[in-house]
Amino acid sequence: MEWFTADSYWLGRLVFQRVLAAVYLVAFLGAALQFRALIGERGMLPVPRFVARVPFRRAPSVFHFHYSDRFFALWAWAGCAVAVALLAGADGLLPLWGAMLLWLVPWALYLSIVNVGQTWYGFGWESMLLEVGFLAVFLAGDDVGPPVLVLFLLRWVLFRVEFGAGLIKMRGDPCWRKLTCLYFHHETQPMPGPLSWFFHRLPRPLHRVEAAANHVTQLAVPFLLFTPQPIATGAALLMAATQLWLVLSGNFSWLNWLTIALALSAVDFRRLFGDAAAPPADLGPAPLWYEVLVIAVTAGLLALSYRPARNLLSRRQIMNCSFDPLHLVNAYGAFGSVSRVRHEVVIEGTSDPVPRLDSPWREYAFKGKPGDVRRWPRPFAPYHLRLDWMMWFAALSPGYAQPWFGPLVERLLAGDRDTLRLLGRCPFPDRPPLHVRARLYRYRFTTWRELRATGACWERSYVREFLPPTRLESTTSADP
Template identity: 55%
Template sequence: MDLLNAEGYEFARQVLQRGIAAVYLIAFISAANQFPALLGEHGLLPAPRYLARTAGRGIPTLFRWHYSDRFLRAVAWTGAAVAALLVAGLPQSGPPWLPMLAFLLLFGLYLSIVSIGQTFYGFGWESLLLEAGFLAAFLGSNEAAPPVTILFLFRWLVFRLEFGAGLIKMRGDRVWRDLTALYYHHETQPMPNPASWWFHHLPKPLHKAEVLGNHFAQLVVPLFLFFPQPVAGVAALIVIITQLWLILSGNFAWLHVLTVLLAFSAVADSNLQALLTGAAFSTPPAEATPVWFAVVVLAVTLLMLNWAWEPLRNLFSKNQLMNASFNRWHLSNAYGAFGSITRSRNEVVIEGTLDEPGPDAQWREYEFKGKPGDPGRMPHQFAPYHLRLDWLMWFLALGASGGSWFPVLLQKLLDGDRRTLALLRTDPFAGTPPRWVRARVYRYRFSTAAERRADGVWWVREPAGFLIDPVRRIVP
């Protein structure tokens, strides 16, 4: 079965296996830290209620038989431990079945979480991580070269991710077509990072050049991932550079980090040796791929090719779907992001008071960890860690329905719920429940350079009304 081996891609395999495992490690830690408060037994959208409503629908999750916050944490920390072993490369040093079982365990555990995560796990990069982890299971171990078909399935994944994102932009909003999207994007993106202010203030001609470069990187370059070397390696390098630029300019959980890792599937050892003069890369022993493993790889390849039809058809559909899964296992997916760009930024600010509502009431703001609040606070870097509540607050400010979880959040704050408060940056009442809370809407914009020098502020905001008038605790 030597024909299955992709000689000269050992570095690519190491990056894929260890890198994908590192993202799983972050994802499981995030679940252990946030899931109980968001979706636990007493969360904003309790998973047990969701499981009761969806009984009999065949949702692929371990929690179908039992859910408790303790069991959720056990699942998350088990996944984190296995992921850490893969990051260290320990399973990969054994026979190919060992890393295969380890990655399939990560896939199954995380699928169990995503499947009951509801709107808090409704992001395209959840499917991306699941699909990447499933493919990584069949990269083999250090005993033989990685299978060529699996490397090409990784390239097909990168192609869908990038080409799909490029098409959704061209179809979705004229600002991508007239090259003005970055006049707004850095200021209105879900969660700006410390560099976003600087990116926003770059000259407008450079913004147009960035958008043009993005179209080239997403609509032209991915086609060359399937070419022979060194063309495929050059295409991968362009993808990696553009993704690093996006990582520098915003917080997008692990989306761009994972895309960088996946692009290494097209980077051969010879590409790196050409870039890094004198570099040498170790290769695995010249052992043939075990017949049983080759049969498994070929079966998985055929399965994934069978599932490729729906995502392929979606790419060329007038009604292209963005971030959609065509099966419940999240192994046949459509990707894409920011098909439309908002031109202005609204933020929902939650306030509480110990007084009775009125002109003399003193209202104090709750600060979130990642989303803008205090105009004088510099945006922070959180990615690849995913602040799920902060992201949902961004969608809420865009007009998305928060009817299922936002009123519950306000009641949790009125109760002084410690788990909920742990999701926030500050509690203005230091553990004492407020008597009333309300939700205001502000229009935010980045400060100008002159305003930054004069007032030390990163944002300038003005009131834009109320989302929720003052409410008080509901006594059962």
């Protein structure tokens, strides 16, 4: 079938695949380095406890059949190895069926991790990586042109990501309709980046232009993805540029980079660069079995799209939701509401046997979340600091801190090494504290004058107690 492949998109496919492989690498690396304290056998939300109460059909994962920290580590590092191979172009050295199997491996590996990750893996970009990763399996190898149906499904994902985010904003916080949300967003977002202070200090008229441009990009431009070229290419490049703006303004894990990869898959690079982007001359026709398989998968995914599509049209739209345990077709969205005030939970410890107000309380420093008012925000994306993100949610409401915050405090009191590795600095290097407390502070970006006078990018003020001084019943430290 001549219509089945679109050879002019071969470079867009190549760029998409390499970016996706890089995102896979970051995701598996984060899993390997953070899992012990979060979901390990002695973690805050242990996998064995989760699989004991959740059946396999609701959360398919290899860890239902066997779990140990060593096995999980091997699983995650195997994902890193496969991602490196894909990043190096190993799929191009294999026949079509071999390339498909190679791309299937990281999807299956990461699915097993996400489905037992619980709260720590409840972010929309986890499902997005799985949905996009599954589609990548059917993009074929270098000896066949990219199939039109899979390219369409990738645009369908991009449409839901952007349009879903646009709708949730218009239906949610009134400040989006008033174009005032960005008066606050850069300061109150989950994890500011090194340029967030400067974005926040932009003149308010520019913030209104920024919000209006966001609405255009998310509510109007996505429809242009399904128009003829070169309009679709222009729409995709505009979306990619918008995502780069978000990359500069904050840390959003791999959400922006995966969205950029989706946008680039819709770009007809040959129209932009001529023969320099021409496909190889040895591209062959797609075999019949491959055409039948892609058509069948497309039909199945379009059928599964019913609930996400209905969600887009619903007045009660939900965001970042999976409708099937394989995360094949999902609902997306972001910042349906914007906080006007930034709160942070600050955790402190003391070695005093009886804690008092004048006790020497020393503060735990996190890698990404604000703490020391003089510490400038740092770039971490696309790497995902899961504990730091959940600390932001805990500051929004204590309900978000259940059931992991208590175990976190216990591990700090025990001096658990795996937990301390998630932090930026432990103020008790020799022995753990006898008491730990948590306090809620209001943070705001300083003004230009305050920054020049104090050198601090943040100003904070005490709000209330979040957790009173707490100690272990037994003061013995955890085993190293």
